[in-house]
Amino acid sequence: MPALLPRSGPPRLLAVATLITMTGYGVYLTAGVLYFTRAVHLPAGQVGAGLTIAGAVSLSAGIPFGHLADRHGARTVYALTLVLGAISMAGLCFAGGFWSFVVFASLGAAAQTAGPAARSPLVQEYGGERPAEFRGYLRSVTNLGIAFGALLAGWGVAADTRNAYLLLIAASAVSYTASVVVVQFLPSVPPKPAGAGPRWVALRDRPYLVLTVLDGVMAIQYRVLTAAVPLWLVSRTTAPNWTISGVMIVNTAIVVFFQVRASRRIDTTHAGAVAFRRAGFAFFAACVAIAAMAGAPTWLALVFLLAAVVVHTIGEIWQAAGGFELSFTLAPPHAVGQYQGLFGMGLGLGVTLGPAVLIALCITWGTPGWWVVGGIFVVTGLAVPPVVRWAERDRARRAVAEPQVA
Incomplete structure (x- = not known):
C-alpha cells in the first residue's frame, strides 16, 4: 500500500x-x-x-x-x-x-x-x-x-x-x-505564458488530433465490462448474476494495485505507443474469451469470464498509462491544460458512444460482433505508433520554426 x-x-x-x-x-x-x-x-x-x-x-x-x-x-x-x-x-x-x-x-x-x-x-x-x-x-x-x-x-x-x-x-x-x-x-x-501562434493551438495540432480520435475509439473498451458484459451474461450465458458484481470488483482491484507500476515503466513516447499496441491485442483476446462463453457450461463460462476480465483490465492499464505518457509528453508546456482538455474529449466521446456501439455489435449481432469489436481494437492499437512518430516529427519541426518566428 x-x-x-x-x-x-x-x-x-x-x-x-x-x-x-x-x-x-x-x-x-x-x-x-x-x-x-x-x-x-x-x-x-x-x-x-x-x-x-x-x-x-x-x-x-x-x-x-x-x-x-x-x-x-x-x-x-x-x-x-x-x-x-x-x-x-x-x-x-x-x-x-x-x-x-x-x-x-x-x-x-x-x-x-x-x-x-x-x-x-x-x-x-x-x-x-x-x-x-x-x-x-x-x-x-x-x-x-x-x-x-x-x-x-x-x-x-x-x-x-x-x-x-x-x-x-x-x-x-x-x-x-x-x-x-x-x-x-x-x-x-x-x-x-502564451507561446507563439494561435490561441487554440491544440485544435491545430493534427497529429495530436488524430491521436485523440484513436484514443477515443480505444476508449469504447471502458464500456465493455460495464455495459456489454452484464447484458451478455444475462442473455447469452449460464453464469450466475452475482458475477456481474465480481467483474467490477476484479477490474477495480487490478487497476488500483497495478496502474502505478505500469505508469512507471511507460516513460517514453515509444513505450506509450507500444502500450497502445499491446492493449489492442489484449482487448481482442478478452473479446474472444467473452464470445466463447455463449453456450459453454457454467464452470467453463466462469473460467472464460475470469480470464477475459483479467486480460481486459491489463489492456486497460496499458492504454491508460500509454495515454498519460503521450498526452503529456506531446503537449507543449505552455498549453498542457488545453491539450489535456482536447485529449479528454476523445475519451468522453468513446465512453458516450460505447454502449450503443457495443450493444449493436456484440449483444444484437452476437458472437461475430465480439470478433469485430476486438478487431477494431487491434487496428486502432496498431495505428498509434505511426501517429506518434508523425507527432514527434511535427514537434521537432515546430521547435526549429518557433525561434525563427520569435
Missing part, C-alpha cells in the same frame, strides 16, 4: 482531493439513475435522454477550462470545477422535472469533464519529471474513490426510499465542497 501513495506535500493533497471528489462521484454513479426514476419519478426514457444530453454537453467543457487553467492559474480553475460539481449535486436534490434534471445533470457532467483538464497543470507541476506516473497515481485513487462511493450508495439503494436517495445525492454535494477546501491548501501554480 505505501507504494500506492504519492510523496507527501502537494501531490498527496491533490490525491486526497481526488479521493474525496471521486467518492462523491461514485455515489452519484451508483444511485443517480435510481434517484431520478424512483425519487424524482421521471420515466426511464427521459432519464436516458437527459443523461445523453448531459454527456454531449460535457464534451465541449475540457478545452476551454484547460485553457483557463493554463492562463489564469490551475488551482483556482480546478477549484471552480469542483464548485460547479457541488452546485450540480445540490441542484439535483431540488430537481422536480425533466428540464431541471437536464440542467443540473449537464452542469455536473461538464464539471466532471473539465476537472481533469483544469487539474492537468497541477499534475504537470507536482509530478516533477514524471507527470504521467503521478497521473497513474491519481487514476488508482479515482478507482478507489468510485469503489468507496459505490459501497456507500449500497445503503441507500437497499433502503430504496426518497429520503435515502436524497441523502446520497446531498452527500455527493458535500464531497465536492470538501474537495474545494482541500484544494485551497495547495500551493498556487503560476499561469504559463
Whole structure:
C-alpha cells in the first residue's frame, strides 16, 4: 500500500482531493439513475435522454477550462470545477422535472469533464519529471474513490426510499465542497505564458488530433465490462448474476494495485505507443474469451469470464498509462491544460458512444460482433505508433520554426 501513495506535500493533497471528489462521484454513479426514476419519478426514457444530453454537453467543457487553467492559474480553475460539481449535486436534490434534471445533470457532467483538464497543470507541476506516473497515481485513487462511493450508495439503494436517495445525492454535494477546501491548501501554480501562434493551438495540432480520435475509439473498451458484459451474461450465458458484481470488483482491484507500476515503466513516447499496441491485442483476446462463453457450461463460462476480465483490465492499464505518457509528453508546456482538455474529449466521446456501439455489435449481432469489436481494437492499437512518430516529427519541426518566428 505505501507504494500506492504519492510523496507527501502537494501531490498527496491533490490525491486526497481526488479521493474525496471521486467518492462523491461514485455515489452519484451508483444511485443517480435510481434517484431520478424512483425519487424524482421521471420515466426511464427521459432519464436516458437527459443523461445523453448531459454527456454531449460535457464534451465541449475540457478545452476551454484547460485553457483557463493554463492562463489564469490551475488551482483556482480546478477549484471552480469542483464548485460547479457541488452546485450540480445540490441542484439535483431540488430537481422536480425533466428540464431541471437536464440542467443540473449537464452542469455536473461538464464539471466532471473539465476537472481533469483544469487539474492537468497541477499534475504537470507536482509530478516533477514524471507527470504521467503521478497521473497513474491519481487514476488508482479515482478507482478507489468510485469503489468507496459505490459501497456507500449500497445503503441507500437497499433502503430504496426518497429520503435515502436524497441523502446520497446531498452527500455527493458535500464531497465536492470538501474537495474545494482541500484544494485551497495547495500551493498556487503560476499561469504559463502564451507561446507563439494561435490561441487554440491544440485544435491545430493534427497529429495530436488524430491521436485523440484513436484514443477515443480505444476508449469504447471502458464500456465493455460495464455495459456489454452484464447484458451478455444475462442473455447469452449460464453464469450466475452475482458475477456481474465480481467483474467490477476484479477490474477495480487490478487497476488500483497495478496502474502505478505500469505508469512507471511507460516513460517514453515509444513505450506509450507500444502500450497502445499491446492493449489492442489484449482487448481482442478478452473479446474472444467473452464470445466463447455463449453456450459453454457454467464452470467453463466462469473460467472464460475470469480470464477475459483479467486480460481486459491489463489492456486497460496499458492504454491508460500509454495515454498519460503521450498526452503529456506531446503537449507543449505552455498549453498542457488545453491539450489535456482536447485529449479528454476523445475519451468522453468513446465512453458516450460505447454502449450503443457495443450493444449493436456484440449483444444484437452476437458472437461475430465480439470478433469485430476486438478487431477494431487491434487496428486502432496498431495505428498509434505511426501517429506518434508523425507527432514527434511535427514537434521537432515546430521547435526549429518557433525561434525563427520569435
